[in-house]
Amino acid sequence: MNKRIVILISGRGSNMRSIVEACAAEGWPARVQAVISNRxxxxxxxxxxxxxxxTAVVDHKACASRDAFDAALAAAIDAHRPDxxxxxxxxRILGADFVRRYEGRMLNIHPSLLPAFxxxxxxxxxIDAGCKVAGATxxxxxxxxxxxxxxxxxxxxxxxxxDEDALAVRVxxxxxxxxxxxxRWFVEDRxxxxxxxxxxxxxxxxxxxxx
Ligand code: GRF
Numbered sequence: 584m585n586k587r588i589v590i591l592i593s594g595r596g597s598n599m600r601s602i603v604e605a606c607a608a609e610g611w612p613a614r615v616q617a618v619i620s621n622r623x624x625x626x627x628x629x630x631x632x633x634x635x636x637x638t639a640v641v642d643h644k645a646c647a648s649r650d651a652f653d654a655a656l657a658a659a660i661d662a663h664r665p666d667x668x669x670x671x672x673x674x675r676i677l678g679a680d681f682v683r684r685y686e687g688r689m690l691n692i693h694p695s696l697l698p699a700f701x702x703x704x705x706x707x708x709x710i711d712a713g714c715k716v717a718g719a720t721x722x723x724x725x726x727x728x729x730x731x732x733x734x735x736x737x738x739x740x741x742x743x744x745x746d747e748d749a750l751a752v753r754v755x756x757x758x759x760x761x762x763x764x765x766x767r768w769f770v771e772d773r774x775x776x777x778x779x780x781x782x783x784x785x786x787x788x789x790x791x792x793x794x
Contacts (some may be wrong), residue, residue: 586613586770589665591656591673592620596627597755598671598692598762601711603634613770618627621675628642637663643675653681658687667769670724671762679726687776689724690769692762694754696720696736701729706747706754717741717750719758720768722766732781734774737791750775757793 588606591701591704593787596618618631619639628638639659646652652675660668665702670691695705697720709717718738719785727733736755764787773784783789 584612586611586666588613588615588662588665588667588669588766589619589629589660590615590624590669590671590769591660592618592623592671593674594625594627594672596625596630596672596745598758599627599669602628602669602671602763602766603631603636605767609763609767611767611770613667613766616665617660619655619768622671622692623651631775638672649676649678651690651791653678656685657681665758666767669762669766676728676778685724685763687723689768690721690734690765691731692719692721692727692758693729694719694751694758695729696738697722697729704747706750709741709748710745710750714741717754719754719761723781732776732779734768734781734783734790735761735791737761737793739793745782753793757791760793761791778787 592599606613615636617637620628621643623640631638641656641659643652668685668689696718699727700708716738717734720736721734722731739753739757768783775782
């Protein structure tokens, strides 16, 4: 049976796009049922609609409280009966109850080598700290922001002269490699979490190193 995926975005949606395209090109046992944005102007909604994927907007500005937003978002998600929820550049902090509801079936991508640099401005912070490597992490979502069992990481060099835009481009290219891979492992039932560590049935590496 095909796994049902719902993807949450807030903007450009390039990670969402990489997942939609890999799902089709590689014939995953899955279907992206819906793309939901908290922002009505998210560019990624156009791509989704053009590819025949249901779209919805749950505007946080129209919700009276964080709890009301979480409830409206959960209702929009549950309408599609997903097996997996994928946060792809989704820029709202979700409450503990919301996270618990989807525990073990919600993934996020964060543009740093977690547990370093949770939160915003990861590339600038990595450069300012003199890091020689940076990267991205796909992890299961837990109540702590940008924290949770790590599925796969990509490492890229921080090059002399990098500014945050240059580093972001290098990291994003690897995000588009590791996020589809992590989602495929999930829909192929290959991920196991043991005492907070994610193992993968199979021999594909959970670390990608890029020059
Ligand atoms: C990505 O760098 C992602 O890691 C971060 O926000 C950015 C979203 O980009 N959380 P896109 O919307 O997927 O293009």
